Amino acid sequence: MIPLSWYLIFAAALFSIGLFAVLARRNAIVILMGIELMLNAVNINLVAFWRYVNPELIAGQVFAVMVFAVAAAEVAVALAIFISIYRRRRSVSADEIDLMKW
């Protein structure tokens, strides 16, 4: 079977790409996509550890389902915030949303 560390390396690579998207992109919607990518990498880790360490207990899959639900809730609220911001400022650029910047 595939070594566990391959899955972990793969998830780490996806997480880093997501982190880069969050840090470097200016479009707020793409930043949110980066966060989704990071959550997805966490899910890969959860399922891989479940399969390799303790497959009889299905806790890993249950946690992954919870992460799905949290991700869905987060996306709904974040996109609602973007729509609200766009109505006021006509932009979703992270650079222009700087009201709370000192």
Add this chain to the structure above:
Amino acid sequence: MIPDIVLFIILALVAVASAVGMLFSKNAIYSALNLILNFSSVAVLYLILGAPFIALAQVTVYAGAIMVLFLFVIMLLGAERLRRSETLPYQQPVSIILAAILAVVAIYALLFRPLGIEAASVANPDFSSPAAMAEMLFNEYLLPFEVTSILLLVAMIGAIVLTRKRQRRVQR
């Protein structure tokens, strides 16, 4: 054994390539489409790991519902391209360095500190069927499950309140 490894490598390459494509497309629509490809290939990885329910939930929830929401909002706002604006000159290189450090350190730690975990063998072929999972979810994890449903309700109400048009004050 060998087909598994070949499949894993192909899927991992597709997933990483589409994630990089997500990162570098100028147009947010292409970013979203790349992300859908990424989520679908990760769903096939879940199938290799023996988690069919998670794989299908990934396709329906992530690649389906969440990404449709993204595409809706991008098209609704017409926000696929940003106007050019001032950027911090050091932001891009600093974020490349930070993300690369994270990737290198994580991969180093995984490669050179062997975990010594072999795949556990399973006697029961049905070990991860949706039925077994539901039993776990509704017995042992009932409270977190209910809390999750409340979280979804709160998110739904929050999204409605946030996107509602501000109403003019109504005269009595």
